Amino acid sequence: MPKSILILGACGQIGTELTYTLRERYGNNQVIASDIREGDKDLMASGPFELLDATNYGTLEDVVMHYEIDEVYLMAAMLSATAEKFPMRAWNLNMNSLFNVLNLAKDKKISKVFWPSSIAVFGPNTPKEHTAQNTIMEPSTVYGISKQTGERWCEYYFNKYGVDVRSVRYPGLISYKTLPGGGTTDYAVEIYHKALTDKEYTCFLGEDTKLPMMFMDDAIRATIMIMESDPEKIKVRSSYNLAAMSFTPKEMAENIKKNIPEFKMSYAPDSRQQIADSWPSSIDDSVAQKDWGWKPEFNLERTSQEMLDNLSK
């Protein structure tokens, strides 16, 4: 029997690309896309789509039973910058959707769960460079607190109820198909759009703010890799550090100038600077490399090339 997959938050930045990739891999009808609102028309037309609020257990359970779902990818979340504006809404969305999915797995209605964590689980007291898998974690943002709490619950459901939940801590993600929304690392996507249309960009982070980043193809590959790994290889059931590259806005601008020499960057840091300052600059992902063979493929050079080539089509 082919397995049946449900993606919650399928119209978001990660969900869109994950849906396309999983549909290619397992067949269009095996991958049910869902979101609280409609998104990209091509995505919605490429296979089954359900309008679904992941915080509503009843409707989520109905969809899971109707399609006989085996695996759920929970990509719905409120990101760091928006979560600072709406703390309670962020907490409710990020936590209730996770509990709903973990409880479905606990009750054996689904067999496997993917839930994304983030570098936001770390905080201002965490060592900034090569941040280890296990280190000080004192997140100072609403989003970070929800992700750290989520990690604890994932590990608890695995230990206590045997729930097969798998997770990675995504860095900032760079992609051209769907824009991110409400994150602190969003500048690293906006910059390419503005470089092509306006030849200039005002960055909301300071020029030396170094953050861990990853091209979307690497993020999708990591997600599918961890989900397809043998369960005994997944030794960390909270969430794995994941890394590809780290750079500052200034380094990114210099890189773009190699392709668009007239590109001009200016800086006007806003409230997102404080969030960025609380996060690591680079991540040590050696545990993911050792446990399930993770290895990134895209550096800044290759990412810029992909972004500029695809956005100028």
Ligand code: AKB
């Ligand atoms: C954000 O900026 O909030 C996200 C993240 C790093 O989790 N991209």
